[in-house]
Amino acid sequence: MHEVVRKTLQIYLRERRVLGHSDFPQDDLSYLNEKNAVFVTLYFGGKVIASQGRINCKKENTLYECVDLALACLTDPRFAENLKNPDLLDQINIRVDTFAPSSRRILRNISELNVRDEGIIFLSQNLGKLSVILPNMIKENPTSEAYFELAKQKAGISAELTNADYVIYALKTTVSSDF
Numbered sequence: 170m171h172e173v174v175r176k177t178l179q180i181y182l183r184e185r186r187v188l189g190h191s192d193f194p195q196d197d198l199s200y201l202n203e204k205n206a207v208f209v210t211l212y213f214g215g216k217v218i219a220s221q222g223r224i225n226c227k228k229e230n231t232l233y234e235c236v237d238l239a240l241a242c243l244t245d246p247r248f249a250e251n252l253k254n255p256d257l258l259d260q261i262n263i264r265v266d267t268f269a270p271s272s273r274r275i276l277r278n279i280s281e282l283n284v285r286d287e288g289i290i291f292l293s294q295n296l297g298k299l300s301v302i303l304p305n306m307i308k309e310n311p312t313s314e315a316y317f318e319l320a321k322q323k324a325g326i327s328a329e330l331t332n333a334d335y336v337i338y339a340l341k342t343t344v345s346s347d348f
Contacts, residue, residue: 170235170265170345173197174209175258177239182255188236200232205267207231208303209238212262212348213252219245222266222301224290231267266303266342273338282313282339290338291320298324304342 177188208222219242228234242248252261273290276282282289288304300323302316317337321327 170197170200170207170231170267171263171347172345173200173232173235174211174239174242174263174265175261175347177236178243178258178261181240181243182258187240193232197232200235201230203231203269204229205231205234205269207234207238208266208301208342209235209242210264210266210303211242211248212264213257213260216251217247218251218261219243219248221245224299224301225270235265235267262346262348264344264346264348266344268340268342272341276337276339279313279317279337282316282337284311284313284316287339287341289316289320290340291317291324291335292338293324293326293330293335295334296324296326298326300324301340304340304344 173193176192180186180188180192204226206222206224206226209220210217211219221238221241223234223238226234228237252258284307286304288302288306291298291300300320302320302323307315307319321330
C-alpha cells in the first residue's frame with residue numbers, strides 16, 4: 170500500500186492528476202475487493218510531516234480510500250512546511266496502516282492494551298472527541314498509560330475523565346512501509 174501512496178503523490182504533484190484504475194499495478198487490484206480503514210503517515214528526516222486516516226472506510230474500497238487519504242496528506246500544514254520542493258518526494262518515508270472493523274476490540278481498562286501489537290482508538294461521545302494512536306507509534310517507554318495520555322492529548326482533553334466519559338478500542342493494523 171505504501172507504493173500506492175508514493176505513486177499517488179508523485180503523479181499528483183508532477184502531473185496534477187489523480188490515479189486512475191489503469192495506473193495501479195496488478196498486485197494492488199486485490200484491494201478493490203476490500204473495504205478496510207486506512208491511515209497514511211508521511212515522514213521526512215525521521216519526523217512525521219503529514220498524516221490522514223479514518224476509522225471507517227468511506228470510499229468504495231481500500232484502494233480508493235488509500236488514494237484519497239494520500240491526497241488529503243497534501244492539506245496537512247506540516248507537509249508544505251517540511252517539503253518545499255516536490256523533487257524531495259523520493260526522500261519521504263511512508264507508512265500505511267489498514268484494518269478491518271473486526272480488528273478492534275473494546276477495552277474495559279487501558280491496562281488490557283497489548284502495547285507490542287496494538288494501538289488505540291479513543292472516543293468520547295460526551296465531549297465529541299476522537300483520536301487514534303497507531304500501533305508502535307510510541308517508541309520510548311511504550312506503556313498502555315502512555316498510549317492513553319497521548320490519545321487524550323491528541324483529542325485535546327486535559328481534564329480527568331470518568332469511565333463513563335469515553336470508550337477505548339484496542340486496534341491491530343496491517344502495516345505497509347518503506348522503512
